[in-house]
Amino acid sequence: MPVWLQALFWGTLAGAALVLGSALAWWWSIPAKFVSLIMSFGAGVLISALAFDLVDEAARGGGLWPTATGFLAGAVAFVTANALLAQRGAKHRKRSGGKQPSEKESPGSGTATAVGALLDGIPESVVLGLGLVAGGAVSPAILAAIFISNVPEGLSSTAGMKKAGRSAGYVFGVWGGIAVVSGVASLVGYVSLQSASVGLIAFITATAAGAILAMLADTMIPEAFEEHHMLTGLFAAVGFLTAFTISRVGA
Template sequence: MLSAFGWGAVAAGSLFVGALLALARSWRKGLVGGVLAFGAGALISSVAFELAQEGLELGGPGPVAAGLAVGALAFFFADRAVDRIGGRSGGGAGGLPLAVGALLDGIPEQAVLGIGLASGQGVSVALLVAIFVSNLPEGIGSASDMRANGKPARTIVSLWAAVSVVCVLATVGGYALADVVGGEVKAGIDAFAAGALLVMLIDSMVPEAHSKAGNRAGLVTVLGFAVAAALSNLT
């Protein structure tokens, strides 16, 4: 349980670090877009080589298909609700939708880390790197928007600290859940995370990376995929 808390804190801590970096200085759009693109490539690799593959091995195609559908629909409708928050609030939303989005995709990601630890497989370095790298620009982008809209630094830090804590608790929850559920449920959780991540990548992360980094985003995405794939095969 202690290891799940520790590794969960490492992965989720990048959200909080990103917020602190945003408060410390201004960041060029191209740099944030490049980090987003690298993280997107790493997450695509993790979906393919970690989540979907492990789900098929644990529970077969049925639970994986069901988990993918539920995860995709859950993120889709939750993301629409986040968009309505931003739409109603206009510019005053000040990065809140990004913060909520980070929470929505962070919980299943971190739960999968905990499940892997409880299964005796150790921490997945590829998934850990993918989560860490993809979290940084979310924290930087959201906190930057909040600061630009006049939110106090204390409010920004408190919000991202809370998001990070919830994600760490999701890792611990995944670890505890793995002890009482079978392979099919674990497969469904893997697939749920994969489905939510795929929708998030296509609807949010990849378009934002391209809008900020331009045509370079594609090349950096491939680099992120290659690095994560190599790490996955080493573990």
């Protein structure tokens, strides 16, 4: 398979995990505490992946300063965009409870929620394409981390969308569209950066990592803590260890 097609395929596959989580939440009533626990697990998985497979590798390949500046730039960019979307009704887009507003309660919140979901997923997809540039193959640890974390993201957000009265067309249109865009983002990341310097690749990788960490703190971890805070830390630790083990076994 051509490498560019691999980038498209792996990005789409990772995004498809959102559709899987969405389908589970749409067709079955998932207990809120269970959603909370798998969100904790998914958060731990992503924290491990960005620490050991993104930031560390970026620093090794391109140096500390491109990595540090990129990481901060990604965090600032995400927080800024997230704050703007929150003002338009997307503040609780990952929440499974009744906190997501309906379109009647907050006109335009449906669009803002869709854009917010896209904002959450793009950095992860770009990383997959960058992995093909840097190493010639997708990192199994990164792919597993993104896929594992995307399932509870789609599950939790869809549970909230359903309670807010969103239609099936809206819900699956959002997640199906994001799966496609995820594939395209991975492809663009690969095609546009094939001849990039190691410093630039480190900067962009770290930018994605900073955005992912900010996303975790702003959207996933609050949902994880909401219903089952006594076990949030434990399941996050298990998720972290799972991703770390996958990373070391695949090394």
